Amino acid sequence: MNAAPAPRSASAAPPSERVASFAALLRDHGLTVGVAEQQAMLQASLLFGPLQEKPLQAAWRAIACHSHREWKLWPDVYERFWHPEKLRGGVKVSGQTRPGRNLRQSVQALHEQMDAAPSASRPGTQQGNQPTALHTAGDQALAQQDPNDAGSPRAQGGASRTEALHPRDGQMWMPQELGELQKLARQITAKLQARNTRRWRVAARGERLDLRQTLRRSVGWGGELLQPAWKIKRQEPPRLFILADVSRSMESHAALFLRVARAFALEADARVFVFHTRLAEVTPLMHRDTPVIQEKVNAVTAGFGGGTRIAASLQDFARHHARAQLNRGARVWVFSDGFDTDAPELLAAALQEVRARGARISWFHPTRQVPAAGALQKARGLIERFVPLASLADLAAARAVLN
Amino acid sequence: MSLPDRAAQPANAERLLRERLQRAGYLADEDLATTVWLASALQRPLLIEGDAGVGKTALATALAQSYGEHGEQGATLVRLQCFEGLDLSQAAYEWNYGRQLMAIRLSEATPGGAAKVRESDVFSRDYLLERPLLRAISQTGPCVLLIDEIDRADEAFEAFLLEVLADYQITVPEIGTLRATHIPQVILTSNGTRELSDALRRRCLYHYLDYPTLAREIAIVKSALPEADTRLVEEAVQFVQRLRREDLAKIPGIAETLDWVRALFHMQYHSLPEDLSAVLGTLACLLKTREDRFMMGPDRLRQLVEGRRSVGVAEKGPDAAQAVA
Numbered sequence: 001m002n003a004a005p006a007p008r009s010a011s012a013a014p015p016s017e018r019v020a021s022f023a024a025l026l027r028d029h030g031l032t033v034g035v036a037e038q039q040a041m042l043q044a045s046l047l048f049g050p051l052q053e054k055p056l057q058a059a060w061r062a063i064a065c066h067s068h069r070e071w072k073l074w075p076d077v078y079e080r081f082w083h084p085e086k087l088r089g090g091v092k093v094s095g096q097t098r099p100g101r102n103l104r105q106s107v108q109a110l111h112e113q114m115d116a117a118p119s120a121s122r123p124g125t126q127q128g129n130q131p132t133a134l135h136t137a138g139d140q141a142l143a144q145q146d147p148n149d150a151g152s153p154r155a156q157g158g159a160s161r162t163e164a165l166h167p168r169d170g171q172m173w174m175p176q177e178l179g180e181l182q183k184l185a186r187q188i189t190a191k192l193q194a195r196n197t198r199r200w201r202v203a204a205r206g207e208r209l210d211l212r213q214t215l216r217r218s219v220g221w222g223g224e225l226l227q228p229a230w231k232i233k234r235q236e237p238p239r240l241f242i243l244a245d246v247s248r249s250m251e252s253h254a255a256l257f258l259r260v261a262r263a264f265a266l267e268a269d270a271r272v273f274v275f276h277t278r279l280a281e282v283t284p285l286m287h288r289d290t291p292v293i294q295e296k297v298n299a300v301t302a303g304f305g306g307g308t309r310i311a312a313s314l315q316d317f318a319r320h321h322a323r324a325q326l327n328r329g330a331r332v333w334v335f336s337d338g339f340d341t342d343a344p345e346l347l348a349a350a351l352q353e354v355r356a357r358g359a360r361i362s363w364f365h366p367t368r369q370v371p372a373a374g375a376l377q378k379a380r381g382l383i384e385r386f387v388p389l390a391s392l393a394d395l396a397a398a399r400a401v402l403n
Numbered sequence: 404m405s406l407p408d409r410a411a412q413p414a415n416a417e418r419l420l421r422e423r424l425q426r427a428g429y430l431a432d433e434d435l436a437t438t439v440w441l442a443s444a445l446q447r448p449l450l451i452e453g454d455a456g457v458g459k460t461a462l463a464t465a466l467a468q469s470y471g472e473h474g475e476q477g478a479t480l481v482r483l484q485c486f487e488g489l490d491l492s493q494a495a496y497e498w499n500y501g502r503q504l505m506a507i508r509l510s511e512a513t514p515g516g517a518a519k520v521r522e523s524d525v526f527s528r529d530y531l532l533e534r535p536l537l538r539a540i541s542q543t544g545p546c547v548l549l550i551d552e553i554d555r556a557d558e559a560f561e562a563f564l565l566e567v568l569a570d571y572q573i574t575v576p577e578i579g580t581l582r583a584t585h586i587p588q589v590i591l592t593s594n595g596t597r598e599l600s601d602a603l604r605r606r607c608l609y610h611y612l613d614y615p616t617l618a619r620e621i622a623i624v625k626s627a628l629p630e631a632d633t634r635l636v637e638e639a640v641q642f643v644q645r646l647r648r649e650d651l652a653k654i655p656g657i658a659e660t661l662d663w664v665r666a667l668f669h670m671q672y673h674s675l676p677e678d679l680s681a682v683l684g685t686l687a688c689l690l691k692t693r694e695d696r697f698m699m700g701p702d703r704l705r706q707l708v709e710g711r712r713s714v715g716v717a718e719k720g721p722d723a724a725q726a727v728a
Binding site: 032034036037040043044047048052054055058059061062063065066067068070071072219220222223284 | 413414417434438441595605607652
């Protein structure tokens with residue numbers, strides 16, 4: 001390339017103004033470009049001169065970008081501002097630009113809009129607290145059930161203004177729901193009782209003097225023990241293992257289970273396993289969140305048949321996968337409906353094996369009642385608690401019992 | 404801010420820098436060379452992010468080496484490897500307590516010596532143990548300070564770094580502020596395991612180092628292993644480039660490519676064998692986790708060698724593929 005086409009700055013406006021408007025565009029795209037960055041950009045253009053476009057662009061990129069996201073965004077924004085003519089078939093953008101929205105974000109925005117609608121327009125909130133004409137039979141029934149709740153959103157012709165987010169069983173997830181799930185996972189993780197270990201760690205205040213550290217510190221004071229160091233018992237959070245049933249009978253719940261499992265994998269560093277007729281660990285997949293991984297998880301959860309071998313999977317888990325980590329205080333959470341193709345007594349034996357290591361077992365079932373499966377009934381004594389888990393609300397309710 | 408003389412002809416300076424780096428064994432692309440040159444011209448630290456094995460640390464070592472050509476004095480490379488729990492006494496300075504005590508005891512031993520000892524005597528530069536940061540700003544000649552894997556250090560340490568990176572000075576309460584006599588060229592690297600603070604990012608120039616293109620990686624391998632067959636280098640690099648597009652837990656970097664080509668070269672291969680199962684053992688140079696090894700079975704490897712990315716039921720055998728070609 002010969003002398004690169006000079007950025008438009010040369011002809012139209014003073015360079016500083018062009019740089020300032022370019023900086024404004026960068027800011028619109030979320031880049032942090034303040035006065036210091038603009039000064040550095042001008043300094044770079046003085047160094048390279050307006051004819052050296054390629055190095056100048058590289059220099060500006062180094063100055064204006066501060067993260068990988070911005071680094072990837074740069075070529076597009078740069079071309080759009082300095083070379084709009086190159087963007088054939090593109091639309092020239094003027095005024096304030098907004099990032100594009102995908103369908104999920106649009107739906108989310110719609111919900112937010114509806115929430116923000118003035119409460120006066122809601123039926124039943126007019127003066128005198130007289131309910132207005134009800135729209136549907138569903139509304140009537142609702143009003144009869146709870147006449148005092150005048151301000152609550154009502155159903156309209158089959159559609160409801162109440163967010164049907166929670167009971168949707170993990171089919172589709174909004175960003176706010178994912179945030180809520182993560183928050184719940186954090187709260188539950190915080191409630192899991194940490195266990196004192198035999199080791200000690202240095203702390204600002206403690207119950208026991210750390211003699212070694214105190215003597216080391218005393219060197220600076222000529223051997224005088226002026227700065228005592230203390231130590232306290234080191235606590236370890238319990239190891240959490242999640243075993244999610246992804247067999248055919250659980251197909252509709254697997255998405256929710258894996259979402260919940262992922263939240264705990266991130267928050268509590270849980271190890272996550274899936275099982276149907278065999279057991280497989282998916283923890284590494286849970287820590288990465290790319291479309292490819294999502295496909296993989298979907299592939300794991302979809303299309304399984306041939307029954308569920310819970311007992312065999314649990315045995316495999318206790319004997320091989322978690323052999324070294326199943327200790328006193330470990331928590332094993334099984335997400336399953338309890339329907340097992342193995343012999344009923346085998347499940348009790350497998351759970352006994354896990355209990356023998358000191359681990360505490362909780363059973364999360366997608367039904368309201370404790371599953372009536374024979375195998376599960378036989379092993380009831382080995383399971384610390386049964387927790388229904390069919391929606392986010394169930395998990396929120398489980399906060400009180402999990403510890 | 405005063406700019407160095409070589410700023411008069413930046414294009415030339417940048418080309419020279421690229422050549423110097425090349426002689427030091429590092430092939431930098433134009434953008435990277437521009438950024439490194441700009442960092443030295445503006446006296447700003449350079450933050451380099453990128454996956455492990457793309458050559459972030461190698462850039463700093465090559466840069467330090469590149470100063471030592473044409474009889475010039477070589478730059479000192481001061482490296483600070485960050486880790487969780489890194490504190491001031493390990494990164495910047497620590498008082499040499501033992502020496503201080505000895506000095507006090509010695510002076511006490513001489514008659515009337517105890518009265519002569521003043522506090523400033525034992526709290527001077529002589530009794531200060533220099534750790535990497537202080538060593539870097541105390542250099543009188545050119546110096547490259549490499550702060551490696553800054554994302555592993557704590558946020559508190561990151562905050563401490565701000566003073567060093569913005570003003571090239573360290574404040575020692577007992578002595579005062581120690582300013583750099585010769586501004587070191589600072590290179591920070593990060594693997595992105597933790598989000599760095601905005602304050603730190605804004606004090607640095609930024610460059611994201613991606614995996615090299617095919618042509619550049621071939622050039623890198625050739626310059627590192629000139630004795631290897633060109634065909635072997637080209638085929639091996641092409642294979643690694645395809646391997647990077649796979650969904651691996653640990654994507655092989657340039658260092659891994661070099662290791663693998665070196666291994667193949669020592670096994671006296673002149674080109675990549677048709678059937679990769681013969682060199683399956685050498686793949687330990689590229690694939691570093693059990694899952695990746697499991698995923699890359701002989702069949703998948705054959706497909707990669709043949710260059711077909713789609714895997715389906717109606718997959719053609721090697722004979723059919725050759726017939727089509």
